[in-house]
Amino acid sequence: MIPVLAMAAVIWGVGVVFKTPVRLRLTLIAALWLAVVLAQLVLPDGNGFRQATGGDVRPWLALGVLGALVAGYRALVQSLRRRAAPKAETEPPQQGSFRAAELDRYARHIILREIGGPGQKKLKGAKVLVVGAGGLGSPALLYLAASGVGTIGVIDADEVDNSNLQRQIIHTDDRIGMPKVFSAEMAMKALNPFIEVRAYHRRLDEESAAALVADYDLVLDGTDNFDTRYLVNRVCVAAGKPLISAAITQWEGQISLYDPVRGGPCYECVFPVRPAPGMVPTCAEAGVAAPLPGVIGTMMAMEAVKEITGAGQGLRGRLVIHDALYTETRVIAVKSRADCLVCGGQHG
DSSP: OHHHHHHHHHHHHHHHHTTOOHHHHHHHHHHHHHHHHHHHHHSOTTOHHHHHTTSOHHHHHHHHHHHHHHHHHHHHHHHHHHHHSOOOOOSOOOTTOOOHHHHHHTHHHHTSTTTHHHHHHHHHHOEEEEEOOSTTHHHHHHHHHHHTOSEEEEEOOOBOOGGGGGTOTTOOGGGTTSBHHHHHHHHHHHHOTTSEEEEEOSOOOHHHHHHHHHTOSEEEEOOSOHHHHHHHHHHHHHHTOOEEEEEEEBTEEEEEEEOGGGTOOOHHHHOOSOOOTTTSOOHHHHOBOTTHHHHHHHHHHHHHHHHHHTOSOOOBTEEEEEETTTTEEEEEEOOOOTTOTTTTTOOO
């Protein structure tokens, strides 16, 4: 009996080494068992093979029954596991509905009284354009994606540079040289595969801005130059789209929501005159604390979620100024100007 068991062990061990399927290994061992049982039943008493395999069929039959019980138990357990496992969804959800995985993902939003199921549906149906995939855009894009904003556009003409990685957390070292919008798209889709990301690898200009903004419900501007900021503001005012704009330098950041159609000022109402060249240095010229764009960029995403869902009080008519060096935050009121060249101080 021992030589047969040793042979079965060899069959199993060789199968493990060569990674043959478990079912094939079990089939070979079962064939070996059947050969021994047949030999015990057919060969005459005193046969050398019968003597070498125990000389009695009963122990082999008992071993076969035990093996059948083990195999049956294993098959039953696997069947129960398959039945208990959630079935893969092959059909896309209907417009506005959620997959089971999405309901689980957004559960912490849905239990919030101020957002709930209706608010999460608004996020799923929203289209948000983010101008700039740099320091401010990085955290804003990640949290918009995590929050379940259904369609997120990102426009930026730059490529990932080594110097960006000190603060632009949506990019990684192995994506240096890749266009920022495609790097951002990879990170956002990896975080949330249930959203649509539209990547525009180009600079926002006068010719394309109006058509692009018209396709979105809300715009976030995290750029670092005044030409683009004023352009985005003009286009948003003309299209009647709310604009969340923020800026950072060194240790300080600011953010507000500009929306003259709904009672707030536009960006140019608050900043009617752009600074003279060199008066407001860029981050590359003046430096910036690494976590600061994370603080302000995350606030941009938070204000976007509130604006879309209607939760709480937003920053329409209020400007937040955050001093990270001394951990001070101030909120000041800002108003429309009747002589504003962009919105004329008129709002609905």
